[in-house]
Amino acid sequence: MAVTPGYLHPLDKHLRLDRIPTLYCPGCGLGIGLGAMLRALDKRISEGVVDRNKVVWVGGIGCTARMAFYVSYDSAHVLHGRAIPFATGVKLANPELTLIVVGGDGDIAGIGGNHLLHAAKRNMDMITVMFTNFVYAMTGGQVAPTTPLGVRTTTTPHGNPEPPLNIIKVVASLNANYVARASVTTPHYIEQFFYRALGMKGFRFIEVVSTCPEVYGRHIGLRDPVEMYNELKKRVKYKPNPTIDEALIDWEKGIIIGEFMVRDNPSYLEIIRGLK
């Protein structure tokens, strides 16, 4: 069998091809999300809004965080939960750079939750894309901040006793300029929201609801990637200009996606430039 050739797929020029295929399990939603983000980035680069050589991808630890080392950009695969403070240092030391932080809900909202709060509060100039797959996947299926109540995981064998975190409501309550939610079953919205975020300043946050058929799917009896994809798709509903109160994320009642917050508050860099 022949080796995988050079640039073929339209996104190949954005990937470290020698690391493709990814380590993601078959049917993992992360690749869909990454593809959508790269299409948006490609557009912004061709428009001249973003300089390809001034983009830095930062990931903490976890399946999602690995996106950072699959892209052929300046990138960093750092510590669990610490992508946002790392990116903060990068951005402040060289404000020319465009910072893209990628991470799962455990990485960004769990162990890194305090950093997320403070980056949003500061309106720090970076984009954070958090993939919510309801579980700690890389470590083998433990409960996550977003795991629904009652779900059995490897560390909650009698059912998760904690109600899940609705991260959109948390971030929107702070000073972030952009707060949106999409789903891997709606890659065009991921692309659209990320495209918009790339043209803004301040803290931009996108939650992408994702599928983890291998680990979370096993917990809820949807191990087949297609089945899980379709079950998620059924629950996801786009709403134009939704309010924060409408940011429902509930496996039973539905998942509302859309742009919950779009504003132009002064970003951290703008404020410190004004103070000098």
Next chain:
Amino acid sequence: MGTTYSSLGLITRENQRYRVTVIVDRCKECGICISVCPTKVLVKSSVLNKYGYRPPEPAHIEKCIGCRLCEYNCPDFAIFVEVASK
């Protein structure tokens, strides 16, 4: 009848307007592309790639409407759609 593919490891089929290409060794056989295709262009092929997965084959390429849902929903950058050159 077995699926055929090029020495570059690509399965390529085209109709008058669109060409669909599958990069055989990137596919993990998740089946999402087959599921999302609104006109049922794709079927599982008979090829086993180097990881033991069976990639899709655009067996009914004549039905392709160029919506790219397969490309956008493929988690592994393994399938893409182009406008066929005249």
Next chain:
Amino acid sequence: MRKTFASGNMAIAEAAIVAGLKFYAGYPITPSSEIMEYLAERLPGQGGIVIQMEDEIASINAIIGASWAGAKAMTATSGPGLSLMAEGLGLAVMSETPIVVVDVMRAGPSTGVPTKTTQADVFQVRWLTHGDYIIPSYIPWSVQEAYDLTIKAFNTAEKLRTPVILLSDAVIAHLWEPLVIYERGEVEIIERKKPTSKDNYKPYMPGDDLIPPMACFGESYNVLVESLTHDERGYYAPTNMYHKNTVLRLMLKIVKNINYVYEQETYMVDDAEVLLVSYGSTARTVYAAIRELRRRGVKAGMLRPKTLWPLDEERIYNSVSSRIDRVIVVENNMGKLFLDMKRIFRDREVYSAPVVSLELPTVKEVIEVVEQWL
């Protein structure tokens, strides 16, 4: 060059500025906070940025990020904060990131006595993070030396692509002394080695000196910062060969430069029969004590490492004449460097003289603990 009167914390801040500091992230903690306060006032005027992060973990990760964006970066903390920075220091070691971390020691364990000193963090800075590594650490005994060794810490970090720790303490932090401050150009400042070509650049491919040239973000090298064990490209490489090579090189690049990294001073050792080993603020009192002992007829000398890790064991051994048959290690802790001295001076009698005191030990206290071994 100008003469001033400054505290140890001010000296560290001033030295960082002349060394080229451009990014400081920190979290307030006694007795280090004045470093950040001083820099917050001064650094923005020098084209730098100071940010108070949400905790010490964020601080160290931010300075690692800043260093990869091309800035010389530093944070300062005390023992409890340094504990929180443990994992971040490991990232800096693995990703070969030049950063400077100042630990202004206070009494512990736990919250301990925030405003008072000890020297009990000596092993914390040596074995803080998991895995195999050497993080060079310097320990000053005066305000001037806090200044000089801060510059040295930046130079070591840039030269060897490594995190470096400056181990000050609550005494030095709040001690005011005459200080000579240099301007840029009056003192040697080392900058990191940059790659010369973009062709086939690999972020972790070392030169003959075992140190890889460092490209930074935004310079179109597609650099990859990797916390996993990696190959020259930065790609995860979980094999014995790569792990062993990586760990060996990370340690060897420091060890091979021990002549640069390690500094010490000796006092009155030529005719000495008893050697007192001490470091940092405690060595000030020990220096006074050896003079007092000589007045009493004891031929005492002193060895004072200015670099705590790595120790140049051969140089330490050879700096002592054969007349010396006893070595007494005086530290403001329960005995830490003593263990290394016991190994280094394997053919001498080596004793630990722990002076555990929240204040700088007095001459009387030092003589009391030393006397039992005379």
Next chain:
Amino acid sequence: MKVEVLIIGRGGQGVLLLGRILGLSISKYAGKYAVATETYAAETRGGESRTDIVIGDSMHDIDYVKVQSPDIAVFMYPFNLDKYLKMLRPTTMVFIDEEYVDPGLFTGFKLFHHRYSEIAESRLGTRRVANVVIAGHMAKATSIWSLEHLKKTVVDLTPEKWHQLNIKALELGYSL
């Protein structure tokens, strides 16, 4: 030559600044070596505040950075007097602000006492420069500091808008 100076006061009285003025003046302008250490209670205002200054010809003249047996002691507030009285020697020069500290406790020492805070308030309009008035008085009484050096030092250490006030405070102290 070795001189030990102990300054005790209450947080907010400017004990630390007084220590810095005395230390910098000696080491920058008098060609000697001074070390100063600061100790304060956790509360920012109102707690005990202490500065120790040890002066020598060089760093190695200074055995110990803290005062063990003061040649000069300044009490702006009577914290822990029992402890500090034991450290004093008959030759110790003691400066007290008698508004707060009872001169009767210091019989047998070379005592200098004024109501420095009140004097600063009535003559200069603010009690906040009582510490600098004391520095001026110390320059006159001890011959260790020179008034000229102290004037240069307050210019080094304080914001420009306070330079004249501080110089007046030094002169006032020197005139006492």
